[in-house]
Amino acid sequence: MKAEFQSYDVCVIGLGYIGLPTASIFATRGLKVFGVDVRADVVEIINGGGLHFHEPDLDVIVRAAVGSGNLRAGTTPVAARTFILAVPTPFSVGPKGEKIPDLSFVEQASRAIAPFVEPGNLVILESTSPVGTTELMRDWLLDERRKLVAAGRLALAGTGEQFLFAHCPERVLPGNMLKELVSNDRIAGGLTPEAGRVAKELYLRFCTGEIFVTDARTAEMAKLTENSFRDVNIAFANELSLICDHLGIDVWELIRLANRHPRVKILQPGPGVGGHCIAVDPWFIVHSAPEVSRLIRTAREVNDAKPHHIVARVRAAAAKLNQPVIACLGLAFKADIDDLRESPAMEITLEIARSGAGEVLAVEPHVTTPPKALVGVERVALVSLDEALRRADIVVLLVNHRQFLAVDRARLAGKIVIDTRGVWR
């Protein structure tokens, strides 16, 4: 066992959308990688060279990594030179509706690796995290080591100076991960300059983009800033869509024209903002500095309110018909992926079904069995695109999946169409 412990270069904790591609790509670059996930089913699938979620071309990389013997997975960590934490960082909702960062996964992972980390090792937090989390990761790890020493299960607790800690946030776009993982510029934020420098060296094994070394707090804030920037700009477009609905103006035409100004680049409105990044990360800033993050909070509120506006439009249209059939096209949070987390399309579909506005036909080409959220909800069924278009009186386009862009417009004739993405204009 000891020989195996010594042999790993990287131990990745959390084998989801971020951890698995990262572990696999290090492995295909010749590093010995051990991946850890609390889910035994995930570990089994990966050790068999398979995938537990869809991401283009990732299957090829995982198969190659596992096949070469450079990637193995298990449910408990092993010793390695570098540890990378890629566990979830969601938020929980407080008693007054406030969004509170949930760092319990980071704490569990920090404590789980504590017995295996040796002086000189590098511990990287890749999870998107509130400012100060890398310091917390260090504190949890050292606290756990002190407890292990007290229990006689570890010889040396060590000090913060004996280990290297860094935050290296991830910017990849689901659906295009493998390309972006390699080519995106990165930030390596060390708790010490040495930690940042060593982290940079590690990512240079596969990263062709530039890697900028900074401190951990700036790196944490940089990732949150990037997603808040996107959220605020989308909120502007979404607010314009509400104003235009009110004033009887076509928002898509408006934005097309305004964007001809040489210094204006308005984004496209949509049914809301989803996913586990843009819809989550701005709350980490608001939580840390509530008095001075008013614009970021308001943007979140504008984007969170947009699904209700779409539902109101659908209900108004449905009220004019007798027992209408309503097709909701798309459940994923963005185009051409199967990820339903924090998806406004899912929220809208459920809200329409629960409102009793009519029979709801949900279409999601990337999902074969009804998602858990829909199970047990009355008057909603997962059907094919063809069936939905054949039967619907109202068609609500929620996600711009390529299958929907290709729909023959003649099939929409005579139906009420609510195109939340402006792609069928």
Ligand SMILES: NC(=O)c1ccc[n+]([C@@H]2O[C@H](COP(=O)([O-])OP(=O)(O)OC[C@H]3O[C@@H](n4cnc5c(N)ncnc54)[C@H](O)[C@@H]3O)[C@@H](O)[C@H]2O)c1
């Ligand atoms: N998915 C993205 O596009 C994306 C992009 C940038 C940043 N991020 C950030 O990366 C982090 C991970 O996101 P993700 O999308 O990969 O999440 P995910 O849910 O797909 O994967 C996380 C994995 O961690 C496992 N896990 C949870 N606790 C664990 C523990 N204590 N030990 C071992 N495994 C554990 C889960 O079982 C799961 O398989 C989050 O902070 C997220 O905000 C995600």
